[in-house]
Amino acid sequence: MTLEHPTRRGFLGASAACAATFSLPAFAAAGIAGGKTITLVVSYPAGGGADAMARLVAPKLATALGQPVIVENRPGGSGTIAAGQVARAEPDGATLLLDASSFAVNPALFPKLPYDNEKSFVPIAVIAQFPNVLVCTPGFEARSVADVVRLARARPGAIAYASSGNGSAQHLAGALFEQIAQVQLTHVPYRGGGPALNDVMGGQVPLFFANVASSLGLIQSGRLRPLAVTAALRCRALPDVPTMAQAGVPGHEVLEWNPILAPAGLAPAVRDKLVAAFARTMADPEVLGRVRSLGGDVFSGSPATFLKAQQTLWARVVKERGITRD
Numbered sequence: 001m002t003l004e005h006p007t008r009r010g011f012l013g014a015s016a017a018c019a020a021t022f023s024l025p026a027f028a029a030a031g032i033a034g035g036k037t038i039t040l041v042v043s044y045p046a047g048g049g050a051d052a053m054a055r056l057v058a059p060k061l062a063t064a065l066g067q068p069v070i071v072e073n074r075p076g077g078s079g080t081i082a083a084g085q086v087a088r089a090e091p092d093g094a095t096l097l098l099d100a101s102s103f104a105v106n107p108a109l110f111p112k113l114p115y116d117n118e119k120s121f122v123p124i125a126v127i128a129q130f131p132n133v134l135v136c137t138p139g140f141e142a143r144s145v146a147d148v149v150r151l152a153r154a155r156p157g158a159i160a161y162a163s164s165g166n167g168s169a170q171h172l173a174g175a176l177f178e179q180i181a182q183v184q185l186t187h188v189p190y191r192g193g194g195p196a197l198n199d200v201m202g203g204q205v206p207l208f209f210a211n212v213a214s215s216l217g218l219i220q221s222g223r224l225r226p227l228a229v230t231a232a233l234r235c236r237a238l239p240d241v242p243t244m245a246q247a248g249v250p251g252h253e254v255l256e257w258n259p260i261l262a263p264a265g266l267a268p269a270v271r272d273k274l275v276a277a278f279a280r281t282m283a284d285p286e287v288l289g290r291v292r293s294l295g296g297d298v299f300s301g302s303p304a305t306f307l308k309a310q311q312t313l314w315a316r317v318v319k320e321r322g323i324t325r326d
Contacts (some may be wrong), residue, residue: 212295
């Protein structure tokens with residue numbers, strides 16, 4: 001299971017390497033952990049969305065902190081392998097986790113985790129948020145979300161939506177849509193976002209809750225037709241596409257996001273320095289411009305409050321809809 005939709009090769013210019021170091025000619029010995037290299041542990045493979053975000057921010061973070069930053073991929077277990085590694089690390093600020101929105105869902109899907117979401121980590125930041133967009137096969141008869149709702153109510157279970165697997169972001173977005181719109185769809189899980197997208201474009205399955213960043217090019221080329229974005233406000237990259245609320249399904253707000261977390265026990269002064277460094281990184285014109293060009297935005301609220309709210313939301317959806325990883 002993954003809650004971040006794999007991105008295209010051009011998403012953020014991600015490297016295919018599993019680790020990369022971003023350093024400065026010199027750095028202050030008085031920096032975090034005595035100025036040693038900061039390891040940004042990424043919970044998903046090279047080339048995906050989380051990895052791309054890590055490689056976008058790492059050079060700017062190195063500049064903001066004045067010390068080297070290395071990106072290290074530790075994929076597997078829907079992010080739980082990387083999270084477990086960081087939870088066990090020395091809480092000196094030198095080891096950080098860059099995860100995806102699966103972080104907030106895993107407690108509801110896994111009967112036992114090697115860490116506690118709330119007690120094992122110190123939230124540092126949520127560096128970016130990308131809305132999903134409900135897309136359909138170009139030839140699908142529904143021309144709007146209202147049409148989807150009307151057809152689904154007339155033929156319960158007859159309309160299907162694809163996902164990258166049970167418990168994935170697309171699965172959960174679809175389950176929440178069914179709950180709020182009071183309709184019954186058929187969930188078709190695939191082994192990854194790529195195969196799911198291919199079958200939606202090919203017309204085998206009509207609907208898909210896609211990440212805006214990874215589907216933008218396909219929408220612009222006409223290979224997918226957008227119906228609504230799952231955010232409170234319209235997406236800069238798709239200004240003509242209504243929000244779910246505007247389309248008649250209020251409350252359906254689903255974002256894909258990347259949290260930064262440090263091991264519990266981090267000194268408050270170190271936390272404050274990391275928070276400031278990430279704020280400076282995400283305000284960098286190059287980083288901000290790239291994120292916004294792909295339909296996302298930076299996060300400006302309390303990461304701890306946001307993470308708690310997301311965990312509560314998805315625990316409720318998973319329980320009420322009976323969602324499992326199997």
